Amino acid sequence: MCTWLSQRVEAHGAARGVPDWMKITAINVMYDHPVSAPYDHALLLDFIDPSQGVGARVGIELSATSARELVRAIEAALSSPEATSDLQQQAHI
Amino acid sequence: MLKDALLAEFVGFPGHRSDVIEGYLARPVSESSVPGMVLLHHAPGLDPWSREVVRRFATEGYACVAPHLYHRRGPGHWADVAAAGRAAGLAASMPNEQVMGDIAGAAAYLRAQPSSNGKVGVIGFCSGGRQAFLAACDVPTLDAAVDCWGGSVLPQPAAEGRPASVGVIGRAPDMSMPLLGLFGNDDSNPDRAQVDEIGRVLTELGKEHEFVRYDGAGHAFFVTDKPVYRLEQALDGWQQVFRFLDRTLKGAE
Numbered sequence: 001m002c003t004w005l006s007q008r009v010e011a012h013g014a015a016r017g018v019p020d021w022m023k024i025t026a027i028n029v030m031y032d033h034p035v036s037a038p039y040d041h042a043l044l045l046d047f048i049d050p051s052q053g054v055g056a057r058v059g060i061e062l063s064a065t066s067a068r069e070l071v072r073a074i075e076a077a078l079s080s081p082e083a084t085s086d087l088q089q090q091a092h093i
Numbered sequence: 094m095l096k097d098a099l100l101a102e103f104v105g106f107p108g109h110r111s112d113v114i115e116g117y118l119a120r121p122v123s124e125s126s127v128p129g130m131v132l133l134h135h136a137p138g139l140d141p142w143s144r145e146v147v148r149r150f151a152t153e154g155y156a157c158v159a160p161h162l163y164h165r166r167g168p169g170h171w172a173d174v175a176a177a178g179r180a181a182g183l184a185a186s187m188p189n190e191q192v193m194g195d196i197a198g199a200a201a202y203l204r205a206q207p208s209s210n211g212k213v214g215v216i217g218f219c220s221g222g223r224q225a226f227l228a229a230c231d232v233p234t235l236d237a238a239v240d241c242w243g244g245s246v247l248p249q250p251a252a253e254g255r256p257a258s259v260g261v262i263g264r265a266p267d268m269s270m271p272l273l274g275l276f277g278n279d280d281s282n283p284d285r286a287q288v289d290e291i292g293r294v295l296t297e298l299g300k301e302h303e304f305v306r307y308d309g310a311g312h313a314f315f316v317t318d319k320p321v322y323r324l325e326q327a328l329d330g331w332q333q334v335f336r337f338l339d340r341t342l343k344g345a346e
């Protein structure tokens with residue numbers, strides 16, 4: 001199945017990336033002072049692989065509004081009929 | 094003398110248990126002897142704003158070093174090192190004993206510089222404010238301390254994702270130097286009642302302290318790259334900081 005279902009949400013924040021694909025084994029989630037995004041507090045997401053050192057990190061800092069929009073879009077993507085049907089067949093994911 | 098000439102660079106010096114840690118140093122280029130300042134960065138780490146403040150101290154006639162308090166989580170870019178530290182929580186990433194050892198090391202490093210006048214103070218922001226408060230009680234080689242909106246000086250209950258904290262107020266009987274505290278009245282940690290309580294304890298113990306409290310300001314109101322910055326309060330706050338330090342570290346009246 002190839003769903004081609006995509007959504008774009010407006011976002012305000014900052015990101016710190018890596019040059020190529022990396023494996024991730026954990027996600028840290030905080031609501032605290034951001035480093036770069038121009039807010040007093042923000043939703044901080046770090047996609048990491050601690051076994052590869054502290055630089056194995058994709059860091060995202062989102063405004064609270066953007067973070068809520070992202071959650072809504074993720075929920076919508078996972079609850080689409082195609083995804084619901086597919087997930088019933090792939091319970092391990 | 095060329096006014097405002099300064100030298101700024103990353104340096105290494107022995108911290109807690111003689112571990113060599115990195116720090117960001119700025120000092121005036123001058124033949125005069127100058128006091129030292131240890132700057133404790135806020136929770137986001139040794140970020141551009143913290144380094145800017147280090148350089149500001151140099152322009153005001155202080156040799157200033159900011160130990161990278163997350164250093165042991167590295168190596169790596171300061172922001173990645175800080176992210177790893179923050180995720181582990183305050184107690185694990187910056188244990189009090191380790192931070193106090195790093196502050197003592199930074200103070201010794203500053204005092205060993207040929208231009209030192211022998212005096213060294215400490216200033217900290219946010220989590221660094223609490224650490225500056227504790228240093229005033231735990232690092233007797235310091236001569237003065239400035240706590241900028243340090244949270245969790247008093248005991249804090251546990252919250253989801255954060256363990257309870259016993260605070261550092263219990264160490265107040267050991268405070269051995271003058272303390273200046275700056276606080277925004279709209280802050281929630283420490284809030285007004287908590288600042289009242291900290292002041293009450295210090296007064297009861299007869300500890301030399303001065304608290305300056307600002308209406309219309311919350312947490313971190315010196316931080317120029319965030320919306321919480323408050324121009325008028327920050328300008329006055331910096332005047333208070335240098336008035337206090339010029340008196341305690343430079344002998345100015």
